[in-house]
Amino acid sequence: MKRQQIASSLTDAITSGRYQNGALLPAEQELATRFDVSRGTVRRALEDLARADLINTRTGIGSFVTYDGQTFSDPSSWGRALAEGGVETTTHVLRLERITDADLAAELGRSDTDFIALDRLRRDAAGVAVSLERSRVPADGRLAEAPGRGLVDDSLSATLRASGLVPSAGEQWISAGPLGAADAVLLDRAPGTFFLHSTRVARTADGSFAEKVTSWLDPEHFRIHLNFGVSHD
Amino acid sequence: MKRQQIASSLTDAITSGRYQNGALLPAEQELATRFDVSRGTVRRALEDLARADLINTRTGIGSFVTYDGQTFSDPSSWGRALAEGGVETTTHVLRLERITDADLAAELGRSDTDFIALDRLRRDAAGVAVSLERSRVPADGRLAEAPGRGLVDDSLSATLRASGLVPSAGEQWISAGPLGAADAVLLDRAPGTFFLHSTRVARTADGSFAEKVTSWLDPEHFRIHLNFGVSHD
DNA sequence: AAGTGGTCTAGACCACCTA
DNA sequence: AGGTGGTCTAGACCACTTT
Numbered sequence: 001m002k003r004q005q006i007a008s009s010l011t012d013a014i015t016s017g018r019y020q021n022g023a024l025l026p027a028e029q030e031l032a033t034r035f036d037v038s039r040g041t042v043r044r045a046l047e048d049l050a051r052a053d054l055i056n057t058r059t060g061i062g063s064f065v066t067y068d069g070q071t072f073s074d075p076s077s078w079g080r081a082l083a084e085g086g087v088e089t090t091t092h093v094l095r096l097e098r099i100t101d102a103d104l105a106a107e108l109g110r111s112d113t114d115f116i117a118l119d120r121l122r123r124d125a126a127g128v129a130v131s132l133e134r135s136r137v138p139a140d141g142r143l144a145e146a147p148g149r150g151l152v153d154d155s156l157s158a159t160l161r162a163s164g165l166v167p168s169a170g171e172q173w174i175s176a177g178p179l180g181a182a183d184a185v186l187l188d189r190a191p192g193t194f195f196l197h198s199t200r201v202a203r204t205a206d207g208s209f210a211e212k213v214t215s216w217l218d219p220e221h222f223r224i225h226l227n228f229g230v231s232h233d
Numbered sequence: 234m235k236r237q238q239i240a241s242s243l244t245d246a247i248t249s250g251r252y253q254n255g256a257l258l259p260a261e262q263e264l265a266t267r268f269d270v271s272r273g274t275v276r277r278a279l280e281d282l283a284r285a286d287l288i289n290t291r292t293g294i295g296s297f298v299t300y301d302g303q304t305f306s307d308p309s310s311w312g313r314a315l316a317e318g319g320v321e322t323t324t325h326v327l328r329l330e331r332i333t334d335a336d337l338a339a340e341l342g343r344s345d346t347d348f349i350a351l352d353r354l355r356r357d358a359a360g361v362a363v364s365l366e367r368s369r370v371p372a373d374g375r376l377a378e379a380p381g382r383g384l385v386d387d388s389l390s391a392t393l394r395a396s397g398l399v400p401s402a403g404e405q406w407i408s409a410g411p412l413g414a415a416d417a418v419l420l421d422r423a424p425g426t427f428f429l430h431s432t433r434v435a436r437t438a439d440g441s442f443a444e445k446v447t448s449w450l451d452p453e454h455f456r457i458h459l460n461f462g463v464s465h466d
Numbered sequence: 467a468a469g470t471g472g473t474c475t476a477g478a479c480c481a482c483c484t485a
Numbered sequence: 486a487g488g489t490g491g492t493c494t495a496g497a498c499c500a501c502t503t504t
Contacts, residue, residue, distance in 0.1 A: 173457065
């Protein structure tokens, strides 16, 4: 299975950060030469990556990496925020710490009020802040040590996976509205600027809480993409 | 697109009963000869049918029909626009007519440039316009008469179903942005007002176009809700 | 004009299944 | 053994994007 080897190799390169989010992959012919296969085989491998929402291929240009190390790729029907073609972004961790949040615990129906909070800001190449994401995951097991140890591969999804929290179901709400005063400061925008807003709650197969992510997204840089009825493999 | 023509032809043969449930399709090489294409193209078409659960391919044997005549289920995982807090709305048809749209045909990869256009405006109880929806469906078969006859049950999806166009897969993009001048007039808002925007393209099992809907939604009245992972994958 | 992805072709070899 | 699907190849032509 050369196709799988190539897909696996490219997936690794993307999730490990060798190909950054927004970057352009080498041309298909170049990949074919590099892997010593035909272009058709490269294309079949790239189809797999596209299905997993790791890349976004555009005619006449190439394949852009659309993986920010944040979202789970497993539930393929997640609405994913896609950077418009070829915008390079960098991610900055605003905070990573253990918190207590009784409101969130009540909302999720949890008795445990301890969580790990991870807040991140994304900037485009020009340094303009384009998104603000707040993740909350349970402070159980190995995750409890994340603030001290850092994230696995710098990726929240990898850290969750390493902790055995594999999301299998969830809900997402997408809306739009004006930025609040505090968020506006973080994003360096005028208060009241309209942003896309997404709230996502994921649970594992046994129904326990896996992750809650709320995001503010600059509508000029992001749109949310959904795919239905075509997931297989 | 030979692939799509072949998929469409085979889908028709299956749903019309020419290939009964459980029957074995002709061999790929035989189909290739019959359609006068290469085997690779036949295989890509069969992949589409398999993805739509119309056939089941087994190594060394062939492709069995797995379609029992039941209608395809609607893709239940569409992102649905939900009115906040039980706001009652009324829907007004702005237009329902046959149109020619070469750009849309090109975008969808269709040679037929005829479509049925249905534009609708929704107002809340106070009479404020809260959403604008433009639907485009193919002007094939019974649908071609919709402008004269009206919609089945006043519902576009019911009309589509009655015409044999059952969506089984698709994509949706959600973004946000300022209203254009023309849309602002229709919605009775100031140009540049920020609205949620959704574009949805649905296709039938054989990959042919079923419906395209673009919507502008007042972010104060609507949010989009997604639910997934509960029963499949 | 040059580079890129999108599609199709004709052929090849393999693993699998039924005889 | 002979037919079937699974995979890969090397090349071709086209439409699109950028220079």
